[in-house]
Amino acid sequence: MTATAQTAAGWSRPVALTVAAAFFLEQIDGTILATALPAIARDLGVRPGDAGLAMTAYLITVAACIPVSGWLSERFGGRRVFLVAVAGFVAASVLCGLSSSLAMLVAGRVVQGVAGAMMVPVGRFIVLAGTAKADLVRAVAYLTWPALAAPVIAPFLGGVITQYAGWPWIFFVNVPLGAVLLAVAWRVIPAADSAADSAVPAGIDVRTLLLVMAGTVGLVVGLELVADTRRLPVAAALLAVAALGLGWAVRRARRVPTPLLDLRSFARPTFRAANTGGVAYRVAVNSVPFLLPLLLQDGFGWSPVEAGLMVMWVFVGNLAIKPVTTPLLRALGFRALIAASSAGLAATMVVCALVTPQTPVAVMAAVFLLSGVFRSVGYTGYNTMQFADVPAGQMNGASTLSSTVVQLANGLGIALAAVTVRAVDAVAHPAAPSGLLGYRVALVALAVVAVLSTVALLRLPPGAADHVRHPRRERAAEPAGPRTTRSSRA
The missing domain is CATH 4.10.860 (DNA Excision Repair, Uvrb; Chain A)
Structure with a gap:
């Protein structure tokens, strides 16, 4: 299926898959260095703590540069900015892989962060701008899996690459992947029409x-x-x-x-709930891939590979539920399904806090899998609901604003988890197993955060965003738009 095979409303599966692949590259790059930091520090002659600057520089740059992405896409066109961002990401990966000093590595990570900040909101806007409300659930489902999968598999993937190929290959593998992505994006992502091109925004x-x-x-x-x-x-x-x-x-x-920040979308109750209560949910979600590997390694004495393989069951849960996420949303509605997902996520986090080294591996894997199921359903629900009532003219600003909030929530989840673990360890009884109590308390505390995330959600009316649950009814009410043709691409 090519870009020409869009529906009249503009939905394109190839475009959504291409943007999702870019999201995956960007998001996995934010955390994949975690298991490689000792090797990087050893090769570059610095302390492991100092090598962590390479991760921090990336996260800071992404968070700081996302707000300008909306203006750039309006000024130069979403397709053009997206292609330049992918090319810049590949070039920065080469610079990182060739780094012979920490300063060079950090510089490369900053460039990667700039490119990543452009890829995420601009790519999402490209998909959502051409998607009718009737297809919104389906489109967002494609864009959600990278955010769920990347943090889970990145530590294991980084450890394997570092152990068997060397840490520079964490970056070098982005080159062929990025080249393929760039070629596909060039072909399938349509250019904006002439009317949109003529609408040049004011200065930043x-x-x-x-x-x-x-x-x-x-x-x-x-x-x-x-x-x-x-x-x-x-x-x-x-x-x-x-x-x-x-x-x-x-x-x-x-x-x-x-x-620079278009706040009009916050006037929409669904967008407001998804970016207030949804922030608390994302904080809990993003703490899980951080806490579980450390619990298994520091608390249970597992090896990094063993811990990484067990946490992969969260990823299995993410994928296993994907085929039925959309039918579940359409059958149950956003409020009921997201609330149930939040409760389920909180329950699995509490169970994870109670497991011991003697817990059967099969039981542990089942709990992790269920955690992935609840993470996936709730994440997709929030990401879809937030754009349900946003009009097309505000979609660019809403995407930029949402990406900024999500990036900050990601950092907050990891930070709260780390602070809780350290605080508990500082006051724990000397006889308590090293690190184990801290991870257990952190999991329970963030389970409470997951439950509290439903407060804003439950204030919505029961039928909130129902119009995107019924695609046939919504599609019949929308005027047919022109199909995107091959000649409309740049």
């Missing part, structure tokens, strides 16, 4: 951009440092800067005529 709001960058950098770095009790004053100062910067940016966004 530099002041708001600087405020957002200061706020996001302060928040991400501050959360990273909170886990280190020796740097709490610095962390507190950075978090204060983040609060001031983001608060001022929101105030400007409400007043200037062409804001």
